[in-house]
Amino acid sequence: DTEVTQTPKHLVMGMTNKKSLKCEQHMGHRAMYWYKQKAKKPPELMFVYSYEKLSINESVPSRFSPECPNSSLLNLHLHALQPEDSALYLCASSQIFVIPVPNSNQPQHFGDGTRLSIL
Amino acid sequence: AQSVTQLGSHVSVSEGALVLLRCNYSSSVPPYLFWYVQYPNQGLQLLLKYTTGATLVKGINGFEAEFKKSETSFHLTKPSAHMSDAAEYFCAVRRNNAGGTSYGKLTFGQGTILTVHP
Numbered sequence: 414d415t416e417v418t419q420t421p422k423h424l425v426m427g428m429t430n431k432k433s434l435k436c437e438q439h440m441g442h443r444a445m446y447w448y449k450q451k452a453k454k455p456p457e458l459m460f461v462y463s464y465e466k467l468s469i470n471e472s473v474p475s476r477f478s479p480e481c482p483n484s485s486l487l488n489l490h491l492h493a494l495q496p497e498d499s500a501l502y503l504c505a506s507s508q509i510f511v512i513p514v515p516n517s518n519q520p521q522h523f524g525d526g527t528r529l530s531i532l
Numbered sequence: 533a534q535s536v537t538q539l540g541s542h543v544s545v546s547e548g549a550l551v552l553l554r555c556n557y558s559s560s561v562p563p564y565l566f567w568y569v570q571y572p573n574q575g576l577q578l579l580l581k582y583t584t585g586a587t588l589v590k591g592i593n594g595f596e597a598e599f600k601k602s603e604t605s606f607h608l609t610k611p612s613a614h615m616s617d618a619a620e621y622f623c624a625v626r627r628n629n630a631g632g633t634s635y636g637k638l639t640f641g642q643g644t645i646l647t648v649h650p
Contacts, residue, residue: 444635455640503575510634518564519634523575
């Protein structure tokens with residue numbers, strides 16, 4: 414069982430709909446991430462939050478709007494998406510340490526993703 | 533810029549045979565390297581991570597990876613393949629965020645699909 418929980422597992426929406434993807438972790442991690450994975454491709458980073466503040470935005474279109482309401486939750490609000498936005502959306506989390514600290518190679522823990530289809 | 537290259541998009545082995553999945557990296561020192569596995573319709577599961585000073589890293593499910601700085605490689609191996617190892621494997625390198633903190637963008641290789649034949 415994954416320690417990062419994503420809901421819903423599947424989502425079908427029209428281009429005019431507004432929906433949200435949710436991600437939750439209770440490992441005390443203070444960095445949280447959204448990745449997008451197209452079929453037969455590796456995941457690509459979209460956003461990074463650290464201490465509930467947006468620290469990295471990989472030039473993602475504004476129709477994707479992230480939100481981190483507290484240290485355990487991460488949302489991705491969707492509006493006016495395009496068919497090419499259909500993909501698997503993965504959430505991840507990791508600890509934050511100031512380097513150099515032994516064992517500071519902290520991995521990111523991934524959820525099972527939300528498979529999004531845009532009609 | 534940091535990057536990883538996985539040689540071979542598809543690898544096919546017989547059950548019980550050696551598994552070798554290749555990964556070469558381009559990164560600043562130290563490299564923050566990982567191997568992840570993805571089963572169909574699932575997220576990514578951490579197999580192992582590179583630890584500074586180690587040359588051989590052991591992971592879950594009998595996998596291990598050898599770090600060779602001179603060859604900038606971090607190849608993944610398993611002595612004896614099992615049918616349940618069939619999945620897609622990703623090598624990844626992390627670029628730490630500014631300020632010397634231990635989080636940041638993961639850049640993945642293109643992935644290697646492992647097929648295991650009976």
